[in-house]
Amino acid sequence: MSEVCLFNPYDPAFLADPYTTYRTLLNQAPLFKLPADFLQRSLSDTDWCLSRYEDVSLALRDRRFVREWENAKPAQAQAEAAANPHPTPPPMLQTYFAGMNSMMLFRDPPAHTRLRTLVNKAFTPIAIESLRPRITDLVEYLLQPLTSGSQVDLISEFALPLPVMVIAEMLGVAVADRDLFKSWSLRIARSIDATLSDPQVLQEAAEAYRDLSAYLKDVIADHRRHPREDILTNLIRAEEDGERLNEQELLSSCIILLVAGHETTTNLIGNGFWTLHRHPDARELWREQPEWSTSAVEEILRFEPPVQRTMRYVSDTVQMGDVLLSRGDSVYLLLAAANRDPAVFANPDVFDITRKPNRHLSFAAGIHFCLGAPLARLEGEIALTRLAQSSLVVDSDVPLWRNMTVLRGLEALQAHAE
Structure with a gap:
C-alpha cells in the first residue's frame, strides 16, 4: 500500500467513508508522515497525521503544540521568509487573514488566555441554560411544518436554520437578516x-467577512447605546483586571461564534438523525427512554463528529514513541480517528447510546476545548430528542455529504412524516 493511500482526504471514497481510512491508520500507522506538499496550504516542510487517542490527546493538551505558526517557525524558515517574502495579497484578503488570525481559536497564550477569560464571562453555564426554553420553542416552530407528510430536506429546513436562529437571537440580530447570516x-x-485552495473560495470568504464585519459593527454600536439581556451585551460588558474586548476582538468573537457554532451544530443534528436512521434500534430506545438523551448526543459526537480533525504546529522537539517531531513540523490531529481507538473505546465501530464513559475528543481538549460545547450539546439534545420522537423517516440510504473534510456534514437529508 502506498503512503498516499493511507490518508487521502481528496479521494471521493474518503468523503463517503473516512472511518475505514482511520481504522487503517490506527492499525498500521498511527503516526503517519504525509508526502511532501500533499496537504494544500501547509506552512511546514514536514506534516504528520496523528490518529491514536493517546497521541491526539497529548497534542491537544501539551503546550509544545501551538496554533500560531510564528511561535513554531524554525530560524531557517524565518530567514527564508525574510529573503523571499510572499507577494502581498489584495487589501480585502489581508483584512480577512488578519481578522481570522485574531480569533481566539487561532491564538496561543498569553493572547489566548486573555481572550478566553473575557469571553468565558459571557458564556456562563447559567447564560447557556437560560436558552433552553427558547431553543425548545424554536425546535417546535421549525418542526411543525415538516410533519405534514410531504417530503422535506431536514438540513435546509431544520438543522441549518435552528443554530442560526439561536445565534442571531444571542447577538440581537433582526429576524429578517438571518438568511444573510x-x-x-x-x-x-x-x-x-484545509482541503480547499480555490482562490474563488477565499475571495468569497473575504467578501463575506467584510460584509459580516460591517453588519456586526452596527449591531455592536446599537448594543452599546441600548444594552439588553443577551450574549453580545455580556461580551461588551465582560471585564477582567480592567481589561475589556476591543472592537476587533468583539468582532472576531461574534464571527467565530456564528461560523463555528452554526456549522458544528448543523452537522451534529444532521449527522445525528442520519445515524439514527442507520441504527433504528437506538432510535427506538431513545424514543422509549428519553433519559438517554444526554448520553445519546455524546455518542453521536463520538461516532459521527461534526469536526473531523484539527491541527497544531510543533514549537519544540517532541518524542512520540520512536518518532522525533521537530520544531516547525505540523501535525494533523484526527479527532474522529481517536474517537474510534479500540485502546480507549470498546467496540469502537458500534453505535451505542448507552456508552459510558465516553471520553471523545470531538470538542478537542486542553486550553482550546470548544467554548461553545455547552450550547452545541444543549441544541443537539433538544433537537435530536424531538426528532427521535417524531414520525419523520429518512427517504434514502445513500447520504449526500458536503465536499469538505475538516467539517463533516450532510448537504441534504430528504425525509417525510409517516
Missing part, C-alpha cells in the same frame, strides 16, 4: 477547510 457563515466556513 447563513450565507456569510457558509462562505467563511468553506475557506476554513
